[in-house]
Amino acid sequence: MNDFYLIRKNLTRNRLRMILNCFAIFIAFLLLGALGSIRNAFDAGVELSADDRLVVVNKISFTQTMPVAYVNKIRAIEGVQKVTWANWFGGYFQEPRNMVVMLIVDPESYLDVYPEMILPDSQREAWFKNRQGVIIGEALALTYGWSLGDRIPISSNIFSHKEGGSTWEMVVEGIFSASNGRADTNYMLMHHTYFFETQSYGGEWVGWLTLTTGDPEKNEVVSRAIDAEFANSSAETETTTEAAFNRAFIEQFGNISLIIQSVVMAAFFTILLIVGNSMVLSVRERAKEIAVLKTLGFPAPRVFRMVLFESLLLAVIGGVLGMLVAQFMVEGMSNSPQIARIFPNLAIDSGTWATALTYMVLLGLLTGVFPAYRALTLNTITALGKG
Amino acid sequence: MSDNLYELKDIHKLFVKGREPVEIFDGLNMTIKRGDFISIMGPSGSGKTTLLNMLGGVDKPTQGKILFDGQEIQSLGEGKLAKWRAAHIGFIFQFYNLMPMLTAAKNVELPLLLKKLSAKKRKENVEAALALVGLSERAKHRPSELSGGQQQRVAIARAIVSDPDVLLCDEPTGDLDRATATEILENLQQLNREFNKTIIMVTHDPVAASYASTSLHLDKGEFVERDVAA
Numbered sequence: 001m002n003d004f005y006l007i008r009k010n011l012t013r014n015r016l017r018m019i020l021n022c023f024a025i026f027i028a029f030l031l032l033g034a035l036g037s038i039r040n041a042f043d044a045g046v047e048l049s050a051d052d053r054l055v056v057v058n059k060i061s062f063t064q065t066m067p068v069a070y071v072n073k074i075r076a077i078e079g080v081q082k083v084t085w086a087n088w089f090g091g092y093f094q095e096p097r098n099m100v101v102m103l104i105v106d107p108e109s110y111l112d113v114y115p116e117m118i119l120p121d122s123q124r125e126a127w128f129k130n131r132q133g134v135i136i137g138e139a140l141a142l143t144y145g146w147s148l149g150d151r152i153p154i155s156s157n158i159f160s161h162k163e164g165g166s167t168w169e170m171v172v173e174g175i176f177s178a179s180n181g182r183a184d185t186n187y188m189l190m191h192h193t194y195f196f197e198t199q200s201y202g203g204e205w206v207g208w209l210t211l212t213t214g215d216p217e218k219n220e221v222v223s224r225a226i227d228a229e230f231a232n233s234s235a236e237t238e239t240t241t242e243a244a245f246n247r248a249f250i251e252q253f254g255n256i257s258l259i260i261q262s263v264v265m266a267a268f269f270t271i272l273l274i275v276g277n278s279m280v281l282s283v284r285e286r287a288k289e290i291a292v293l294k295t296l297g298f299p300a301p302r303v304f305r306m307v308l309f310e311s312l313l314l315a316v317i318g319g320v321l322g323m324l325v326a327q328f329m330v331e332g333m334s335n336s337p338q339i340a341r342i343f344p345n346l347a348i349d350s351g352t353w354a355t356a357l358t359y360m361v362l363l364g365l366l367t368g369v370f371p372a373y374r375a376l377t378l379n380t381i382t383a384l385g386k387g
Numbered sequence: 388m389s390d391n392l393y394e395l396k397d398i399h400k401l402f403v404k405g406r407e408p409v410e411i412f413d414g415l416n417m418t419i420k421r422g423d424f425i426s427i428m429g430p431s432g433s434g435k436t437t438l439l440n441m442l443g444g445v446d447k448p449t450q451g452k453i454l455f456d457g458q459e460i461q462s463l464g465e466g467k468l469a470k471w472r473a474a475h476i477g478f479i480f481q482f483y484n485l486m487p488m489l490t491a492a493k494n495v496e497l498p499l500l501l502k503k504l505s506a507k508k509r510k511e512n513v514e515a516a517l518a519l520v521g522l523s524e525r526a527k528h529r530p531s532e533l534s535g536g537q538q539q540r541v542a543i544a545r546a547i548v549s550d551p552d553v554l555l556c557d558e559p560t561g562d563l564d565r566a567t568a569t570e571i572l573e574n575l576q577q578l579n580r581e582f583n584k585t586i587i588m589v590t591h592d593p594v595a596a597s598y599a600s601t602s603l604h605l606d607k608g609e610f611v612e613r614d615v616a617a
Contacts (some may be wrong), residue, residue: 005493289484296498298473300465
């Protein structure tokens with residue numbers, strides 16, 4: 001027997017109370033893990049942004065287009081190294097509910113600006129040569145079981161084909177992966193020439209431009225130069241860093257991080273009160289036993305540590321169980337194609353685990369410190385005198 | 388080594404009850420020799436338990452000195468007093484005060500957690516203590532599975548397992564029937580006679596007091612009578 005044995009025995013002496021407390025903590029950490037993974041999924045785009053990449057959008061809204069001539073004008077601005085551009089296709093496969101993220105791009109410059117996309121040279125060349133070709137991310141390929149050479153019909157919920165309908169036939173010429181495991185590969189890229197030639201209306205335009213400066217310190221100057229270049233034009237621009245662009249994109253849905261944090265904090269505050277109250281009650285119930293321990297010669301600080309550790313143990317048991325179930329759930333959800341399309345980076349990362357462990361320790365300390373202090377300062381004579 | 392284990396010199400103890408100060412002891416002097424078996428009797432509120440608590444270092448006098456083996460204990464800090472209690476004192480309470488979630492053996496082992504002993508040595512000591520009180524067969528039972536007398540014997544085993552010099556017993560038979568009380572008192576007498584344990588027992592029961600070698604009667608903080616067994 002040792003102190004840990006006593007702590008364990010005290011914790012499990014009232015099984016129902018322990019299970020209910022554990023369950024309350026379990027729920028809080030289940031929420032933390034599950035919502036934390038969603039926040040991570042949203043934040044991944046921001047975190048993986050290159051610090052020397054800028055995004056140029058129409059100042060009115062990024063849903064407004066800009067003339068394709070902007071590409072060369074921006075390329076000519078001092079400090080700009082590489083430029084590419086893209087348009088939103090609004091794609092789906094067979095049925096509108098099978099949404100597919102497809103961008104209309106200039107293949108060569110796009111791959112040049114996004115070197116983190118890994119595509120074998122042979123596939124790269126094949127895509128450059130075939131206007132009907134598309135490259136697809138490995139996550140997307142996995143979702144639909146597509147492989148090289150497959151002919152796939154992709155429809156648009158925005159555009160229509162000049163030969164009727166809104167479906168474009170495409171050939172899978174490449175399957176790309178990402179150099180960072182957290183990067184999203186749940187999308188596909190289409191040749192801009194094929195699209196422009198076959199669309200039923202509209203000219204050549206771009207949705208947004210992406211460029212590199214080669215040095216983050218130049219970002220500010222280059223941004224200002226670009227926006228100044230198009231000031232007072234019919235399509236004024238707003239240039240931001242890629243990270244800021246991605247963050248603004250996410251914030252269309254609201255301040256996800258704040259919402260998630262608020263939900264988690266509300267849950268934790270409630271749990272703090274429930275478990276804290278329960279621990280106080282538990283220690284009060286065994287005041288006499290604590291007095292006996294002190295009478296036997298257990299020093300008060302040792303009794304303090306035992307009560308505090310009991311509370312910590314409770315928080316860790318409930319917390320780890322909650323996080324493990326959250327991990328299991330999130331892994332299950334991330335394997336679902338429907339969810340993976342919305343949250344391509346859904347996972348509980350080490351950062352969320354570290355946060356959870358910190359919260360477990362904090363919860364344990366906060367719920368344990370008051371009863372532990374009561375045990376520390378317990379008047380032995382008074383406690384022993386109680387029937 | 389002196390024969391005197393305890394020397395109480397000019398002990399004063401003041402309580403505040405409500406707004407009124409109540410003086411329990413007003414200059415009490417007392418000497419307890421090594422190997423004594425003393426019973427302390429007296430009406431409720433006479434200061435029996437307070438005296439026992441002060442002898443055990445659980446309570447402190449308002450004024451005066453308590454010497455244990457020549458060492459002043461009333462001036463020790465909480466940490467040192469806890470160590471001193473663990474080394475020298477065994478407590479036996481009226482209501483046993485066993486840990487309900489621990490088996491008899493684990494309850495007995497509790498004081499040994501305060502000593503640097505191997506698990507094997509602790510087990511040996513626990514077995515010896517339980518054997519001495521005749522409860523070897525009940526080692527794995529929890530308090531709720533034991534009778535009152537058996538629980539008190541577990542409490543005695545817990546008190547003696549670390550081989551203390553003194554056993555302080557607060558009404559050890561107060562919650563037991565006569566037959567069981569007799570067994571417990573015989574246990575205590577055996578510990579006093581065979582193992583030379585100094586025993587100080589507070590009791591209301593004259594029969595229990597008769598097992599002691601010396602009976603003291605306390606009233607209003609003073610010893611008013613002293614009976615020494617033949």
